[in-house]
Amino acid sequence: MELAIADNGAVAAITDQLSTGTIDDVAKITREWIESKPNHEEQLKAVIDLTEGAVDRDETIGEIVTEAWSLLVNGEFWRARYPSIDAAIDHIDNSSLRNIRRHASNNRARKANANLLEIILDVAKKYEFNVAKHLLISCAVRRLSENRGGRGSTKEIVRSDWKAVGDMDDGQREKLLTQPLPTAEEIGELDLNLGLLTLPPPLIVESHQVQGEAAETTNDLDSSDEIDANESSASESRPRKKSRLNAKASPCGCSDVPASLLERLGRKSATEASMRHDHEVLAVVYVLLNTTPKGYLKNVCRNHLKIVASYLGLKTNEATTEILQYRLKTAWDNRVTIDAFKAGPETHQWFKLKERPAVKDDDLVVYKFWPRPASLLKSLRHDCAQVIVAELARPDAWAQWKQDGNLIINGLFDWLWTGTSLGGSIETGIGDMMAEEFDVYLHHQRERNGKPNYGWCRTMIYSLSQQVIRTDLSYWMLYAALRPNHNMRLVAYPYYTKYAVEHDRTGFAHVDMNIDQYLQHGHGGNIIQGSMSLDNETEDACTLIVPGFHRNIERWWQDVERRGEKPRNAEITPIHDVSKLYNSTDMQAYGTYVPVPCQRGGIRVTRPEILHGSTKVAGKQPRRTILPWFVGVRDDGVTLDNEESETWNDLAGFYNRLEAPRKTPSGLPNKYGCVPFPFPAATKMNLDAAVSNALLAQTTWNDPSVQLQANVLLGPDRGKAREIVMRARLDVLRKFKLAYEKMKKVERFCYQSESFFAPKPECK
Numbered sequence: 180m181e182l183a184i185a186d187n188g189a190v191a192a193i194t195d196q197l198s199t200g201t202i203d204d205v206a207k208i209t210r211e212w213i214e215s216k217p218n219h220e221e222q223l224k225a226v227i228d229l230t231e232g233a234v235d236r237d238e239t240i241g242e243i244v245t246e247a248w249s250l251l252v253n254g255e256f257w258r259a260r261y262p263s264i265d266a267a268i269d270h271i272d273n274s275s276l277r278n279i280r281r282h283a284s285n286n287r288a289r290k291a292n293a294n295l296l297e298i299i300l301d302v303a304k305k306y307e308f309n310v311a312k313h314l315l316i317s318c319a320v321r322r323l324s325e326n327r328g329g330r331g332s333t334k335e336i337v338r339s340d341w342k343a344v345g346d347m348d349d350g351q352r353e354k355l356l357t358q359p360l361p362t363a364e365e366i367g368e369l370d371l372n373l374g375l376l377t378l379p380p381p382l383i384v385e386s387h388q389v390q391g392e393a394a395e396t397t398n399d400l401d402s403s404d405e406i407d408a409n410e411s412s413a414s415e416s417r418p419r420k421k422s423r424l425n426a427k428a429s430p431c432g433c434s435d436v437p438a439s440l441l442e443r444l445g446r447k448s449a450t451e452a453s454m455r456h457d458h459e460v461l462a463v464v465y466v467l468l469n470t471t472p473k474g475y476l477k478n479v480c481r482n483h484l485k486i487v488a489s490y491l492g493l494k495t496n497e498a499t500t501e502i503l504q505y506r507l508k509t510a511w512d513n514r515v516t517i518d519a520f521k522a523g524p525e526t527h528q529w530f531k532l533k534e535r536p537a538v539k540d541d542d543l544v545v546y547k548f549w550p551r552p553a554s555l556l557k558s559l560r561h562d563c564a565q566v567i568v569a570e571l572a573r574p575d576a577w578a579q580w581k582q583d584g585n586l587i588i589n590g591l592f593d594w595l596w597t598g599t600s601l602g603g604s605i606e607t608g609i610g611d612m613m614a615e616e617f618d619v620y621l622h623h624q625r626e627r628n629g630k631p632n633y634g635w636c637r638t639m640i641y642s643l644s645q646q647v648i649r650t651d652l653s654y655w656m657l658y659a660a661l662r663p664n665h666n667m668r669l670v671a672y673p674y675y676t677k678y679a680v681e682h683d684r685t686g687f688a689h690v691d692m693n694i695d696q697y698l699q700h701g702h703g704g705n706i707i708q709g710s711m712s713l714d715n716e717t718e719d720a721c722t723l724i725v726p727g728f729h730r731n732i733e734r735w736w737q738d739v740e741r742r743g744e745k746p747r748n749a750e751i752t753p754i755h756d757v758s759k760l761y762n763s764t765d766m767q768a769y770g771t772y773v774p775v776p777c778q779r780g781g782i783r784v785t786r787p788e789i790l791h792g793s794t795k796v797a798g799k800q801p802r803r804t805i806l807p808w809f810v811g812v813r814d815d816g817v818t819l820d821n822e823e824s825e826t827w828n829d830l831a832g833f834y835n836r837l838e839a840p841r842k843t844p845s846g847l848p849n850k851y852g853c854v855p856f857p858f859p860a861a862t863k864m865n866l867d868a869a870v871s872n873a874l875l876a877q878t879t880w881n882d883p884s885v886q887l888q889a890n891v892l893l894g895p896d897r898g899k900a901r902e903i904v905m906r907a908r909l910d911v912l913r914k915f916k917l918a919y920e921k922m923k924k925v926e927r928f929c930y931q932s933e934s935f936f937a938p939k940p941e942c943k
Contacts, residue, residue, distance in 0.1 A: 492534025
């Protein structure tokens with residue numbers, strides 16, 4: 180695309196102000212004019228028009244080299260090759276340089292041109308015209324050097340360079356950026372100004388200097404650090420320097436460094452304004468590299484090396500002068516891919532953490548190595564799950580689970596009454612103490628405002644008996660094997676117990692899931708449920724289920740919707756009570772409720788889709804059950820199976836403080852089991868088994884000891900798994916007895932005469 184060159188009123192207004200010396204409003208007028216354009220392309224064209232308009236009115240931005248002249252004189256770059264400035268002009272014999280000298284003598288014109296240059300570069304930087312800026316300056320200086328014989332005016336050079344920017348496509352611009360800048364030998368002595376001219380001059384210059392003394396200067400250069408004998412013929416016109424020690428030095432210790440650059444680096448405000456980006460700092464590095472043979476930076480003092488290195492993001496306090504020299508030179512060599520260089524495996528530690536892209540090792544913080552592998556936990560294979568179910572239940576248990584969605588496994592907890600042994604270790608049972616503990620909690624429960632508890636013991640949430648059942652490894656293995664997704668990362672959701680005595684009303688009919696969400700997304704389909712019984716249940720006082728309902732729930736829900744009985748907001752609010760929804764017609768089609776009694780020490784495990792409930796009235800014999808409520812922990816280690824319920828972090832806090840959760844496992848508000856404060860006599864057991872502690876949220880499933888033990892328990896070596904289970908049971912029996920005595924003492928102390936264990940008055 181060719182960009183037209185046009186003079187206009189805006190250019191005239193700006194340049195007229197320049198010519199009359201009213202410079203203060205130039206920046207404002209220029210920015211307003213450029214920012215009025217609708218897009219970057221038009222803004223670039225506006226910058227070009229402004230430049231060309233200024234050139235045509237002889238307020239030449241083409242006299243960009245006027246600034247170069249000033250730098251050449253003030254920096255005394257000519258001393259590198261010529262005995263005087265006049266000798267430099269005579270040798271170069273360039274009419275443009277003579278014109279430059281004439282323009283420079285006019286202080287007003289020089290000030291105006293320098294101010295316009297500042298505005299153009301500032302606008303180019305603001306709108307990210309880095310390609311245009313680079314091309315304008317580098318090509319202008321290079322072509323000036325090529326046209327030493329007066330071939331082509333400076334005005335023509337600038338005009339062609341700006342036009343070249345418009346003619347370039349994106350690929351050409353990208354190629355331009357990746358090309359290395361020309362060396363001093365290639366484009367002549369004036370190229371020493373290139374790096375400085377590409378730096379936007381500070382808009383506000385503070386008068387004060389940076390406080391503090393300079394740090395130690397660069398180590399003395401070796402006298403053998405001589406200029407190479409094979410230098411270009413251009414350099415032979417000046418006397419050879421036998422040592423850099425004889426070069427012109429600044430008070431700070433720098434030698435042959437442009438005075439204007441040192442003055443800029445000496446002002447904090449100027450440095451901050453002109454070195455805000457890596458490419459600006461690297462431009463300064465480029466100038467410094469061109470002031471010393473072979474580009475070793477040995478002529479730059481340590482203080483100025485630290486200033487430049489710091490703005491590039493390099494760490495400077497612990498780095499020696501030689502290291503700073505090497506790292507700045509290496510950064511320049513990698514300027515095209517500076518971001519990748521800063522994040523390199525060997526180089527990212529050179530830079531301050533906030534001054535480079537993030538790398539993976541940053542997440543290690545103070546650690547040196549990443550653990551491998553990140554997780555040791557192995558997946559539970561489907562065939563292994565069937566083996567575990569057959570081992571802990573019976574050979575046909577898997578088929579019955581698939582058919583009915585329910586299993587009754589009697590005898591799993593018989594060891595609580597019979598005790599257990601391993602090798603020479605023997606521990607007696609604790610069943611009677613567990614039964615007594617139920618009585619303790621029932622003793623402390625009342626009917627709230629006269630409302631019955633329907634056979635629930637809502638004060639009993641963190642009892643020792645519940646800890647025993649929640650931490651049993653065999654129970655956990657069964658749940659992991661029977662869950663559809665075989666997720667072994669489980670946690671016991673705190674919930675109260677069942678303690679129904681004669682005449683208690685216990686009837687209900689529930690489904691603990693959001694049916695709509697389950698049918699659409701499988702939500703809640705892995706939260707299998709169950710209970711452990713401390714008594715021999717009978718068919719007139721036990722749990723009721725609709726066997727096989729998991730195979731019919733979708734058709735039944737469609738029937739409910741066709742009948743117009745689907746509750747409002749069923750997609751959002753879980754359906755809990757189904758006593759009215761599941762009518763006699765449904766029972767004929769999909770089955771009736773049947774009793775599933777458990778024996779003492781037995782367990783029931785039921786799929787979440789199964790409609791379940793309880794017989795209406797408790798019998799003469801007490802019915803005590805513990806509900807483990809094992810729920811799955813997702814891969815993030817925080818979210819549970821049901822997103823609406825508490826998180827793992829919440830449960831860990833509740834277990835630590837022995838507080839009741841605010842929500843039920845189904846995600847509903849905990850209206851009935853939300854006790855106002857922890858039961859004072861609740862006592863914790865600190866068990867040895869790692870998996871047991873994970874089930875109580877006392878440690879995470881990321882703990883390697885938990886993962887390694889889980890792998891064995893669910894692995895192919897069933898003998899080793901049984902040994903771990905037996906050792907854990909011995910530990911539970913021993914620690915339960917100790918903790919139970921502590922619980923009794925605390926309960927007596929806290930409740931005195933109202934204690935369950937207080938002496939009973941004698942009957943007369």
